Amino acid sequence: MSELMSSIDQRTQLVGENRLELLLFKLGTRHTFALNVFKVREVITVPFMNQIPGAHKNLKGVTNYRGASIPIIDLRAAIGIKLTSDNYEPENVIITEYNRSVQGFLIGKVMHIINTSWSDIQPPPTVAGKNNYLTAITDIQINDSSELVEIIDVEKVLAEIVEYDTSISDDVLDTEISAHLNGKKILVVDDSATAHWQIRETLSQLGLEIIAVNDGLKALNLLRKWADEGKTVTDEIVMMFTDAEMPEMDGYRLTAEVRNDPRMSDLFIALNTSLSGSFNEAMVKKVGCNRFISKFQPDLLVEVVQQRMREILNT
Structure with missing residues (x-):
């Protein structure tokens, strides 16, 4: 897994060229999901997690990551995919940095990284269900066939777990x-x-x-x-x-x-x-x-x- 993510520093040069790279993975269904590589710090196997009494249902616990405690979120549950089989077990955790915070997401199988253009990334269709948690979609070629990749709106996932305060401090307001x-x-x-x-x-x-x-x-x-x-x-x-x-x-x-x-x-x-x-x-x-x-x-x-x-x- 470390080899897969080892060149992230080099990949940052794509930003600003209207290009991006996506980390593709599964969540125990036939669908393929993705996150922007630039927001991914590392992919690790599922670590030991300490449970937090009274925590949000999608927060599975906290783990020690490079000397700091970070929350681990069940991404499958967070985007509304119901468990249809007892055989699914998370295999990996994607460590990400969003909004100045670090967190991990439980996922299934990691596939690979693709290089694509933002011009090929399209807004998701306006339908109910898990698509409410998609920020974009794209088509990729896998084994000579086209496959739809669904890019997850992580900001929405986090907003449902972490309450954001939109109040303005008195000493800031002019x-x-x-x-x-x-x-x-x-x-x-x-x-x-x-x-x-x-x-x-x-x-x-x-x-x-x-x-x-x-x-x-x-x-x-x-x-x-x-x-x-x-x-x-x-x-x-x-x-x-x-x-x-x-x-x-x-x-x-x-x-x-x-x-x-x-x-x-x-x-x-x-x-x-x-x-x-x-x-x-x-x-x-x-x-x-x-x-x-x-x-x-x-x-x-x-x-x-x-x-x-x-x-x-x-x-």
Whole structure:
């Protein structure tokens, strides 16, 4: 397993090229599921877990991982797949980092890693059941046949286990500036419905209206539509928050496209992503984002919006 994940550092160069690599695995069904490799720290065999009395039903326990206690979540149960056979036993744990936290997910068989393009990643169909926990889907070729791969919305899984507080600290809120934000609009680009909810619940407290789209290409088309209609993009929205990883077009490519269009090149863009670390800071500078924010930090969201409003008022 270590050989499978050993080259993750080299794989990070794909981010920003509108490409990604997916770790494929099974959950005891015929379906194939996936997570973005860039969010995976390691894949290990199922470790010893200490039980937590009164914990969420999908939290199977905690284990010691590199000197720290991390929660282990039953991914199959968390996305609503009912156990139809007594023969299924989790084989591995995917150690991931999301929203500045580390956790493990119980899974079945690990298959392999595929290299693909965000342009080949599509939003999931709007149907009930486990698809509520999918952030995207894609087709891959396995043994000369096409197979559907379902990419899991980990942020939604975590949001149902960890309660997120969207309140704003009193010492962060600038009532004078927030008065100018009332009724203004912000564009939020993210493929996670949970992320949309978090930002809307936070920034609506300032009277802001949220325009939400779920991929970079839709956002770019919307901005171009305004520009084609003769509208000034910065009059339509105060700023844009964008995720890094999305179907059709990632946030890095979106930012680069905006910067290359003189009709919208001065739009304030904040990268708001569950990915963390110095890599994103470097990518922000490379593509021209104004800020980088690791999810989910309501006070920091508010600080960024208020600072942008101060800049607008001072021009």
